Amino acid sequence: MTEGGATGHGEEGGPRRDRRGTAATGGPGHGTAGGPDGHWAPGTQVLWRYRENGGTRFHIARPVTVVRDDPEVLAVWMAPGTECVKPVLADGTPVHQEPLRTRYTKPRTVQRGRWTGTGVLKLARPGEPWSVWLFWDRDWRFKNWYVNLEEPLSRWAGGVDSEDHFLDISVQPDRSWHWRDEDEFAQAQRDGLVDAALAGRVRKAGRDAVAVISRWGAPFSDGWQNWRPDPAWTVPSLPPDWDRTPAHLSS
Secondary structure, eight states: OOTTOOOOOOOBTBSOOOTTOOOOOSSTTOOSSOSTTSOOOTTOEEEEEEEOTTSSSEEEEEEEEEEEESSSOEEEEEOTTOEEEEEEETTSOBGGGSOHHHHTTSOEEEEEEEOOSSOEEEEEOTTOSEEEEEEEOTTOOEEEEEEEEEOOOEEETTEEEEEEEEEEEEEOTTSOEEEEOHHHHHHHHHTTSSOHHHHHHHHHHHHHHHHHHHHTOTTGGGTGGGOOOOTTOOOOOOOTTTTOOOHHHHO
């Protein structure tokens, strides 16, 4: 996953478009439903976060709006202009501008900023070690799917957490696909952020994702590229305690 965006939409029977626009209540983590034992209503605002690789801190946090949440899929919308947290080098240099050989070894911090690209629809099926992101141009011409290989999402009352696994897959509208960030995946292994066992699991997850793409299974076949956000939805705000530890991990 390249921070700041990748290269780079549904009806009943496939993705559900809920036009009731259930109101969010007070920002991420304050909905009345959801968390480990339930599902969030459409319109609820939650956090989608990633832990740093080889550590325990959260270094990516993105407020999102729930589109659909049920036993089959969690779908969320990250709106343009959303305030997010992203990793940067200690001197403020964007991570992607640092040469690859030192990208993962130089000291880092986090920085607040706005998502400057078009909105992103993120889809995650329970237990799968990847999520699928959809990208559009500004005129809503569909660009591509992006398979982000990662730890299966861990749910908590205020959102979902994961850890990125560097390697990704880009899927085009004509169903062709290619690997992305193989150089970053290799460098992460050299720098000790991905050991041999994890590298094997990531490669297997990638092969499994490719098998889904090859047979054009869900969510690629579900018509999400035709989905549009509810115009009544507001852009979620980033809460001051965006990096709080979920209650089930703090005891």
